[in-house]
Amino acid sequence: MSGVHLVWQAAAVMVGSGVVGLVYKGLDRKLAARMQARVGPPLRQPFLDLGKLLMKETVVPRDAVGWLFSAMPFLAAVASFTALLYLPWGPFPPILRGYGDAVLVLYLLAVPALAMALGGFASGSPLATVGGQREIVMLMSYEFPLAVALVGVVWRLRALEVGPAFSLATISANPLWTAVGPLGVFGLAILLGCLLVVTPAELSKIPFDIPEAETEIAGGLMVEYSGTYLALFYLADAVKTVAMAALVVTLFIPYGIAAPLGVKGVGGQVLDVAFFLVKVFVVMFAAVTTVRVAMARFKVDQVVRGFWLQITAAAVAGLVLLVLDKAVMG
Amino acid sequence: MRLVTGEGYWSPLAWLAAAAGVLLLAGLLWSRGRRDWKRGTEEELPFLSGEAAPEGARVGGQHLYWGFVEGLRPYVERLRAFHSGFVADYVAWFVVVLAMALLVAMV
Numbered sequence: 287m288s289g290v291h292l293v294w295q296a297a298a299v300m301v302g303s304g305v306v307g308l309v310y311k312g313l314d315r316k317l318a319a320r321m322q323a324r325v326g327p328p329l330r331q332p333f334l335d336l337g338k339l340l341m342k343e344t345v346v347p348r349d350a351v352g353w354l355f356s357a358m359p360f361l362a363a364v365a366s367f368t369a370l371l372y373l374p375w376g377p378f379p380p381i382l383r384g385y386g387d388a389v390l391v392l393y394l395l396a397v398p399a400l401a402m403a404l405g406g407f408a409s410g411s412p413l414a415t416v417g418g419q420r421e422i423v424m425l426m427s428y429e430f431p432l433a434v435a436l437v438g439v440v441w442r443l444r445a446l447e448v449g450p451a452f453s454l455a456t457i458s459a460n461p462l463w464t465a466v467g468p469l470g471v472f473g474l475a476i477l478l479g480c481l482l483v484v485t486p487a488e489l490s491k492i493p494f495d496i497p498e499a500e501t502e503i504a505g506g507l508m509v510e511y512s513g514t515y516l517a518l519f520y521l522a523d524a525v526k527t528v529a530m531a532a533l534v535v536t537l538f539i540p541y542g543i544a545a546p547l548g549v550k551g552v553g554g555q556v557l558d559v560a561f562f563l564v565k566v567f568v569v570m571f572a573a574v575t576t577v578r579v580a581m582a583r584f585k586v587d588q589v590v591r592g593f594w595l596q597i598t599a600a601a602v603a604g605l606v607l608l609v610l611d612k613a614v615m616g
Numbered sequence: 617m618r619l620v621t622g623e624g625y626w627s628p629l630a631w632l633a634a635a636a637g638v639l640l641l642a643g644l645l646w647s648r649g650r651r652d653w654k655r656g657t658e659e660e661l662p663f664l665s666g667e668a669a670p671e672g673a674r675v676g677g678q679h680l681y682w683g684f685v686e687g688l689r690p691y692v693e694r695l696r697a698f699h700s701g702f703v704a705d706y707v708a709w710f711v712v713v714l715a716m717a718l719l720v721a722m723v
Contacts, residue, residue: 293637296634296637297637300637300638300641301641339649340645340648340649340650341649341650342649342650343650343652343653343654343659344649344650344651344652344653345653345659345660346653346660347660347661347662348660348661349662359642360639360642360646363638363642364635364638364639364642367634367638367641368631368634368635368638371634382627382630382631382634384618384625385618385626385627385630385631386625386626386627386630386631387624387625387626388624389624389626390624390626390631409662410662411662411663411664412662412664413662413663413664414662419679419680419681419682419683420683422680422681423681423682423683423684424683426681426684427684427687440623444623450623450625451623452623452624452625496683504663504665509662509663510662510663513649513650513651513653514645514646514649514650514651517645517649518642518645518646521645585683586682586683586686586687587683587686587687588687589683589687590683590684590686590687590688591687591688594687594688
């Protein structure tokens with residue numbers, strides 16, 4: 287692949303994912319409103335919000351560590367957008383396949399949370415510092431089950447000897463559900479469940495919006511951000527939502543629809559990309575929209591206990607089932 | 617340049633190149649927005665719902681992991697009990713753990 291082709295593809299994925307992320311944000315808000323018997327904002331509201339933020343003053347607080355406060359929105363955007371380049375897009379393998387694996391994507395997905403926490407600490411605001419502290423504690427809590435879920439899939443894939451197991455292209459090309467026995471299917475279902483619980487925590491959405499918690503700490507780590515910097519965080523959040531849902535799809539639902547329907551060529555590729563985007567939306571709707579409408583916010587110590595004990599125990603149980611499946615199936 | 621870690625791999629240079637591209641796009645967005653504010657006014661003060669921020673109002677380092685400590689208190693308390701403050705105790709733990717690790721490695 288030529289360098290120009292690579293750059294063109296990367297730019298298309300970045301701009302496309304930015305647009306898709308904002309459209310999904312609009313859908314999320316609209317559907318959440320409908321579930322609460324409200325009309326809700328128009329679908330294009332996130333685009334209007336982004337435009338509005340660009341017209342607002344971008345204040346750097348007096349007590350802030352200026353360069354750190356200003357750099358963190360850029361870091362969050364960089365991490366969110368670059369994570370997308372390592373993920374497959376339906377029938378298309380990752381743009382940067384061969385240059386980074388699934389572990390790198392996990393790290394990149396953790397960086398926006400760290401950037402927000404650092405930005406909060408750097409702002410010099412007591413409310414933002416509380417939010418930053420909560421974000422760090424949350425990060426320490428959900429990363430463990432997330433890593434166990436990934437390791438479970440990768441370990442079972444490695445046992446099948448289908449190629450570099452940590453490669454997301456390999457994971458996407460080799461769905462595990464039909465390659466394992468009943469124990470393995472049960473184990474995978476548990477890991478998928480754990481990942482769906484981790485998803486809203488990774489995205490700091492209700493019931494895990496503890497670091498922002500508008501009603502308690504007035505936006506927490508975002509309280510001092512405004513204007514263009516807030517717009518960058520807003521965009522990074524939209525893109526990270528797509529990246530996280532795309533990771534869930536890649537690990538557990540990497541199936542296409544064109545082949546079963548007998549559609550080939552460009553039409554088949556378009557159909558598979560559309561199906562991929564639908565799957566990403568379904569994951570987001572199931573793990574974010576419905577959950578945030580149905581639940582209230584947890585307390586941070588409840589989140590720590592839940593992730594370190596119950597969810598991690600469930601993820602480890604899923605991993606053990608996969609190991610047993612390997613022992614039975616060979 | 618590609619770093620291989622046994623099973624995994626990544627290329628820092630490829631990521632840096634991608635990061636530069638995103639920075640360019642983010643810079644374009646940033647250049648479209650306003651970068652001014654009313655300097656030297658109340659705008660610059662931290663938002664505290666209209667309250668005046670008391671001097672030195674910060675969350676101290678000892679409270680950084682409050683949620684973690686509170687959520688897993690029995691576990692943390694048990695860990696704390698190990699920290700007697702005597703170097704000899706820490707060295708003893710180190711020797712025990714090292715012996716166990718060597719044992720596992722040999723098996």
